[in-house]
Amino acid sequence: MGGNRKLIGVTSVYIFFVYAFSTMVLEWIYLATKEILPLLPLRAVIYVIVCYIFEFSSGYVLKKFDLCPWDYESFFHFHIMGLITFEYLPVWYVASILGEYIVIRMHLVVVGGGIAGVNCMTQLLAGARSPDDRFTLVSASPHVKTVTNWFRVGQFTEYFNVTESSAPLSTDPRYTFLQANATGFDKDKQIVQLDNGNEIKYDRLCIATGARPKCPWKHEKLVTLRDTETALSLQEKLAGAKRVALIGNGGIATELIFELRDVEVTWIIRDEYISATFFQSDVVEFFNKQIEQGRVEGHKNAGVLKREKYRTDERIDVDAGDEQLASTSTGQSTGCALGPDWCTALTLKGTTGGHRNVKIISGREVVGVSGDGELKLQLSGGEQLECDIAIVAIGVEPNSQLWKGLDKSDIDEGILVDESLRTSNVNVYACGDVCTVNWKQQSSMWKQMRLWTQARQMGDLCGRSMISGGQVELDMCFELFAHVTTFFGYKVVFIGDFKAEKHKDGGWYVVNRIIDDDQYARCIMVNHRVVGAVLIGETELEETIENLILNETNLEQIEENFLDPSIDIEDYFD
Numbered sequence: 001m002g003g004n005r006k007l008i009g010v011t012s013v014y015i016f017f018v019y020a021f022s023t024m025v026l027e028w029i030y031l032a033t034k035e036i037l038p039l040l041p042l043r044a045v046i047y048v049i050v051c052y053i054f055e056f057s058s059g060y061v062l063k064k065f066d067l068c069p070w071d072y073e074s075f076f077h078f079h080i081m082g083l084i085t086f087e088y089l090p091v092w093y094v095a096s097i098l099g100e101y102i103v104i105r106m107h108l109v110v111v112g113g114g115i116a117g118v119n120c121m122t123q124l125l126a127g128a129r130s131p132d133d134r135f136t137l138v139s140a141s142p143h144v145k146t147v148t149n150w151f152r153v154g155q156f157t158e159y160f161n162v163t164e165s166s167a168p169l170s171t172d173p174r175y176t177f178l179q180a181n182a183t184g185f186d187k188d189k190q191i192v193q194l195d196n197g198n199e200i201k202y203d204r205l206c207i208a209t210g211a212r213p214k215c216p217w218k219h220e221k222l223v224t225l226r227d228t229e230t231a232l233s234l235q236e237k238l239a240g241a242k243r244v245a246l247i248g249n250g251g252i253a254t255e256l257i258f259e260l261r262d263v264e265v266t267w268i269i270r271d272e273y274i275s276a277t278f279f280q281s282d283v284v285e286f287f288n289k290q291i292e293q294g295r296v297e298g299h300k301n302a303g304v305l306k307r308e309k310y311r312t313d314e315r316i317d318v319d320a321g322d323e324q325l326a327s328t329s330t331g332q333s334t335g336c337a338l339g340p341d342w343c344t345a346l347t348l349k350g351t352t353g354g355h356r357n358v359k360i361i362s363g364r365e366v367v368g369v370s371g372d373g374e375l376k377l378q379l380s381g382g383e384q385l386e387c388d389i390a391i392v393a394i395g396v397e398p399n400s401q402l403w404k405g406l407d408k409s410d411i412d413e414g415i416l417v418d419e420s421l422r423t424s425n426v427n428v429y430a431c432g433d434v435c436t437v438n439w440k441q442q443s444s445m446w447k448q449m450r451l452w453t454q455a456r457q458m459g460d461l462c463g464r465s466m467i468s469g470g471q472v473e474l475d476m477c478f479e480l481f482a483h484v485t486t487f488f489g490y491k492v493v494f495i496g497d498f499k500a501e502k503h504k505d506g507g508w509y510v511v512n513r514i515i516d517d518d519q520y521a522r523c524i525m526v527n528h529r530v531v532g533a534v535l536i537g538e539t540e541l542e543e544t545i546e547n548l549i550l551n552e553t554n555l556e557q558i559e560e561n562f563l564d565p566s567i568d569i570e571d572y573f574d
Helices: 008-033 042-064 085-102 115-127 228-238 251-259 281-293 452-468 542-551 569-573
Strands: 107-111 134-139 144-153 157-165 175-179 182-186 191-194 199-201 204-207 211-213 222-224 243-247 264-268 310-312 316-318 325-327 333-336 357-361 366-370 375-379 384-387 389-392 396-398 415-417 428-430 435-437 482-487 490-496 508-515 519-526 529-536
Touching: 107 115, 107 199, 115 134, 115 144, 115 204, 115 452, 157 452, 157 482, 157 542, 204 452, 222 228, 228 389, 243 251, 243 375, 243 384, 251 264, 251 281, 251 482, 264 384, 281 508, 281 519, 281 529, 375 389, 415 428, 428 452, 452 482, 490 542, 529 542
Parallel strands: 107 134, 107 204, 134 175, 204 428, 211 325, 222 389, 243 264, 243 389, 264 357, 415 435
Antiparallel strands: 144 157, 182 191, 191 199, 211 396, 310 316, 325 333, 366 375, 375 384, 482 490, 490 529, 508 519, 519 529
């Protein structure tokens, strides 16, 4: 070229390399910041800032060494070098978007094979954009739980079945299932270590490892319930028992007390009345007969949930899933946790020959366990209780120990998540029982209770959040608490502030009604407005109560009678 450095070809080659390098830098900056900055204007802002820097610097170099065949100053009277950058903005913007869809490959990993984890993976597979994305589900159990026959009554109350199956979750070639335990985690290297010696490198990770039952004591005759295997173990141990102690006052204990047959049961609760997690004392009176009698063999639920049951590995029916992986107190991973109605499929029967007796010890806690072979429980009041087996159902705690370096709750050690279910690490998400919500604007009518319904809802939200990089809004279901289960053979629905926990300072009162002896409706009222409710049996009031709460309807004129079945409350809305 005769040494003429001002030839257009020479300069064009130089500029080509400058722009190629600047494009790489632009994409790198975009990918590194799009998780934490607003998505839509981000590309344009980065492009203008970075390209102007490159234009000024490259223009300076070209001019300094007399390499430029043209003079910027002849084009721009105000000496604004780099204004030509705007000509390339639309082209680069479109090319960048297409490149992200076509070229960028993501590896999205979910650890946990229960309701939350599986629902998260289902959303990922449904919403993934690139054919080159990869999806991996890691579960300690060969069985995973999938939601089936889901439908909604009203806007928030929902029913669903859960099938526990070893069949593939998806035939999508991008999907991989690994049966393994997660044993290590490096958030900086974005790696999860498995017990088979392998490591999984992820771009985004969902932690859905659930919770494990609390049990502060060790004894061969203590039983905790967490999955299918331990439920079957309880069935076997009960077959040789006459005296059973039931420790705890939550959902598992409430289900069990109704199902245990042919045994003498001592129910030890620290509260003043039974089932205090879900009910206030006046509601419990409705169940007195059922507590005394238990389930009559062969009888079905009154106010049945109207949903079919599914077989789990040919051994036990499961109706709906609570949560994902569970672990024993020693940290050994086990299978997916039990769901509602799990005990109706078991024969929880002792050896008293048809005799059932229930004794309730309230206001006491178990403070110690002793006995070599036989089991003795020391109670906080100084009493000692001998029994053949003791079922411990005092709650659960999140399986969060493995996930070091993430912010956790000081109260329950759950992994803290924001409204997009993102943890303190930008590429790590969590959902279900393992997480604790840390939301700035949490609805006053919703609370986290680590229930099957919430596991499904969080899994859905988490999957969509991972796809969008956290750019997702809370679903409407997190505006109002709603949960359906079965207690004492009855369908039970909880809506809103059903125990007046948000109104402990007073000002609330109760409007209730027993309908046909097998239905009971109890509404929490504040200033003539419904703020929460417990519905027992087939009341068919779910949608009505939801509307009353959400619309903050003033019921002063009909407050005493709005639960009367002869009154059509829907007419009042019209």
